[in-house]
Amino acid sequence: xxxxxxxxxxxxxxxxxxxxxxxxxxxxxxxxxxxxxxxxxxxxxxxxxxxxxxxxxxxxxxxxxxxxxxxxxxxxxxxxxxxxxxxxxxxxxxxxxxxxxxxxxxxxxxxxxxxxxxxxxxxxxxxxxxxx
Numbered sequence: 001x002x003x004x005x006x007x008x009x010x011x012x013x014x015x016x017x018x019x020x021x022x023x024x025x026x027x028x029x030x031x032x033x034x035x036x037x038x039x040x041x042x043x044x045x046x047x048x049x050x051x052x053x054x055x056x057x058x059x060x061x062x063x064x065x066x067x068x069x070x071x072x073x074x075x076x077x078x079x080x081x082x083x084x085x086x087x088x089x090x091x092x093x094x095x096x097x098x099x100x101x102x103x104x105x106x107x108x109x110x111x112x113x114x115x116x117x118x119x120x121x122x123x124x125x126x127x128x129x130x131x132x
Contacts, residue, residue, distance in 0.1 A: 006030040
């Protein structure tokens with residue numbers, strides 16, 4: 001039902017606005033519904049944008065079943081109360097820097113064997129990520 005009503009209402013309002021202004025043209029798009037089944041799909045479509053740092057408040061509000069003004073007001077309230085400061089961002093493994101001190105601790109020259117000393121002198125472990 002919603003699929004049929006929204007486009008007709010959009011066309012009607014666009015027509016009325018064009019009649020009133022004559023000089024300007026408007027394009028309207030009604031989005032949102034009270035049905036929870038569609039909300040999940042809309043949130044899933046918005047998630048990649050959110051991960052990239054693109055926030056679309058009106059689309060998020062519609063997907064959550066809220067008015068955009070109410071959503072904006074709640075976001076401002078959360079910011080004013082310092083809610084954002086208490087969050088810890090999720091860092092993906094691909095963005096994490098490698099650990100600098102990996103492997104066993106370096107032994108002194110008196111603690112290693114003859115073959116270990118030769119490997120250290122030849123630089124045999126450098127190809128495997130070892131230190132000089």
